[in-house]
Amino acid sequence: xxxxxxxxxxxxxxxxxxxxxxxxxxxxxxxxxxxxxxxxxxxxxxxxxxxxxxxxxxxxxxxxxxxxxxxxxxxxxxxxxxxxxxxxxxxxxxxxxxxxxxxxxxxxxxxxxxxxxxxxxxxxxxxxxxxxxxxxxxxxxxxxxxxxxxxxxxxxxxxxxxxxxxxxxxxxxxxxxxxxxxxxxxxxxxxxxxxxxxxxxxxxxxxxxxxxxxxxxxxxxxxxxxxxxxxxxxxxxxxxxxxxxxxxxxxxxxxxxxxxxxxxxxxxxxxxxxxxxxxxxxxxxxxxxxxxxxxxxxxxxxxxxxxxxxxxxxxxxxxxxxxxxxxxxxxxxxxxxxxx
Amino acid sequence: xxxxxxxxxxxxxxxxxxxxxxxxxxxxxxxxxxxxxxxxxxxxxxxxxxxxxxxxxxxxxxxxxxxxxxxxxxxxxxxxxxxxxxxxxxxxxxxxxxxxxxxxxxxxxxxxxxxxxxxxxxxxxxxxxxxxxxxxxxxxxxxxxxxxxxxxx
Ligand code: FES
Numbered sequence: 001x002x003x004x005x006x007x008x009x010x011x012x013x014x015x016x017x018x019x020x021x022x023x024x025x026x027x028x029x030x031x032x033x034x035x036x037x038x039x040x041x042x043x044x045x046x047x048x049x050x051x052x053x054x055x056x057x058x059x060x061x062x063x064x065x066x067x068x069x070x071x072x073x074x075x076x077x078x079x080x081x082x083x084x085x086x087x088x089x090x091x092x093x094x095x096x097x098x099x100x101x102x103x104x105x106x107x108x109x110x111x112x113x114x115x116x117x118x119x120x121x122x123x124x125x126x127x128x129x130x131x132x133x134x135x136x137x138x139x140x141x142x143x144x145x146x147x148x149x150x151x152x153x154x155x156x157x158x159x160x161x162x163x164x165x166x167x168x169x170x171x172x173x174x175x176x177x178x179x180x181x182x183x184x185x186x187x188x189x190x191x192x193x194x195x196x197x198x199x200x201x202x203x204x205x206x207x208x209x210x211x212x213x214x215x216x217x218x219x220x221x222x223x224x225x226x227x228x229x230x231x232x233x234x235x236x237x238x239x240x241x242x243x244x245x246x247x248x249x250x251x252x253x254x255x256x257x258x259x260x261x262x263x264x265x266x267x268x269x270x271x272x273x274x275x276x277x278x279x280x281x282x283x284x285x286x287x288x289x290x291x292x293x294x295x296x297x298x299x300x301x302x303x304x305x306x307x308x309x310x311x312x313x314x315x316x317x318x319x320x321x322x323x324x325x326x327x328x329x330x331x332x333x334x335x336x337x338x339x340x
Numbered sequence: 341x342x343x344x345x346x347x348x349x350x351x352x353x354x355x356x357x358x359x360x361x362x363x364x365x366x367x368x369x370x371x372x373x374x375x376x377x378x379x380x381x382x383x384x385x386x387x388x389x390x391x392x393x394x395x396x397x398x399x400x401x402x403x404x405x406x407x408x409x410x411x412x413x414x415x416x417x418x419x420x421x422x423x424x425x426x427x428x429x430x431x432x433x434x435x436x437x438x439x440x441x442x443x444x445x446x447x448x449x450x451x452x453x454x455x456x457x458x459x460x461x462x463x464x465x466x467x468x469x470x471x472x473x474x475x476x477x478x479x480x481x482x483x484x485x486x487x488x489x490x491x492x493x
Binding site for chain 1: 377380381382383384410411431433434435436437450452453456462465466467468469
């Protein structure tokens with residue numbers, strides 16, 4: 001007797017079968033497959049950050065006096081505390097590296113042009129949100145280094161023309177040492193929300209195109225690409241786990257009163273290009289403080305990165321070449337910072 | 341026909357409606373955004389802590405002493421002749437707190453390598469202006485650093 005297959009409990013409530021069928025038929029060209037695998041790695045790392053971050057938030061206290069002690073408590077008293085904290089920290093670095101690779105890959109394959117412009121801008125926003133996320137995260141334990149970094153960041157924000165002081169007050173709060181509340185709020189609220197929104201825009205773009213373009217030859221999305229992404233994610237997780245358990249992240253020295261900085265401080269590697277500019281810019285440029293000029297140039301750089309597809313309209317390659325050059329230069333500076 | 345989208349009257353009306361909708365949407369967004377930003381901006385604080393005292397011996401024995409006038413860090417330093425100066429310790433580059441480097445007898449900012457003399461002048465590095473100066477007066481054997489009206493140079 002012929003058996004009529006009954007739809008399962010889930011399938012009846014979530015009728016995604018047609019979508020999955022399209023996905024199984026979908027194929028992408030090799031460049032798309034490589035970018036797709038990297039994208040899956042980014043999503044996996046985001047998942048890791050979200051999970052470890054949610055755990056760390058159970059103990060963290062966003063105040064100058066309590067922050068370091070609460071992190072110390074996690075590291076020394078809480079079971080698996082050091083591992084979870086180190087995974088969160090190393091995971092953030094890995095996420096930045098994966099995003100850099102993705103940005104470079106997209107540019108190299110010229111996938112920033114029409115019809116991918118919005119997706120490109122979303123990816124650029126994800127990158128900047130991730131950098132801000134890594135930076136605010138590095139401030140949260142309020143070590144001596146965090147205190148100095150916070151001072152520099154608030155000084156740099158204040159250099160934004162016209163809106164500087166208002167922006168500073170908005171991000172760092174009133175004077176009197178309450179900046180951690182706002183930084184923590186950014187770290188667990190606004191920045192993840194921005195990143196998630198942009199990622200959603202990216203996923204819709206990629207997903208929509210996959211289903212629509214499932215006819216090209218080359219690689220299958222399911223299971224080839226999915227498996228590749230999963231393998232990449234597992235490999236990254238294994239490396240992070242090994243790093244976190246063999247070399248747990250140090251807590252950093254406690255800030256001294258006023259955190260005087262007569263000793264030289266090195267920046268985080270992902271801020272090395274900005275640090276180099278701030279260090280090397282002359283004290284005054286055309287009558288303006290050098291730092292103001294650097295901050296304005298950086299803002300223009302952000303706008304330029306977002307609007308890169310507009311520069312490359314009608315088959316030009318200027319934006320692509322410029323973008324790759326800036327990326328390569330930054331990578332060089334970052335590499336030097338890591339080696340040092 | 342009035343609902344023919346190609347009819348000239350209908351197109352004009354549609355534009356008008358679209359415009360009105362856009363203006364309305366912007367207004368509504370602004371009505372939400374402005375109070376939200378105002379809420380997030382902390383109210384400005386009054387000039388708390390307008391002066392602070394420090395013992396002369398403390399400054400002389402260590403060469404420099406960091407004190408706070410309200411939230412402002414101020415470094416009281418002893419010049420070679422025994423004269424005392426109160427300098428704003430906030431680096432004029434991006435605001436790190438500068439400290440005395442005893443080996444060289446200068447003030448250093450470790451953030452981007454700014455160097456200042458004990459009189460507050462910039463010696464080298466990215467800081468664009470000299471450190472702020474505060475008035476110091478002696479009262480009852482103590483030094484009083486006046487937080488009001490610092491000056492530069
Ligand atoms: S903040 Fe002092 S040199 Fe940059």
